[in-house]
Amino acid sequence: MEDISSESTLVQHNCRWLKGRCSFYKYQGFWSSKDLLEGAIVAQKSFKAQPNDVLYCRVAPKPAQRG
Numbered sequence: 001m002e003d004i005s006s007e008s009t010l011v012q013h014n015c016r017w018l019k020g021r022c023s024f025y026k027y028q029g030f031w032s033s034k035d036l037l038e039g040a041i042v043a044q045k046s047f048k049a050q051p052n053d054v055l056y057c058r059v060a061p062k063p064a065q066r067g
Contacts, residue, residue: 010026010027012024027040
């Protein structure tokens with residue numbers, strides 16, 4: 001996996017309300033967690049689009065709230 005520490009221009013932010021357990025990094029104008037950011041950097045560096053490619057992204061639905 002790509003190591004984001006090699007990206008010297010990243011701004012890091014530690015969440016106080018999570019007592020420093022969660023860090024976000026600003027990359028290309030967006031804030032992201034380390035795991036998601038590493039995947040995005042790898043995809044940007046290795047993906048070569050072809051005319052018939054389809055890019056499919058999915059966000060997991062929120063769990064139903066009990067009330």
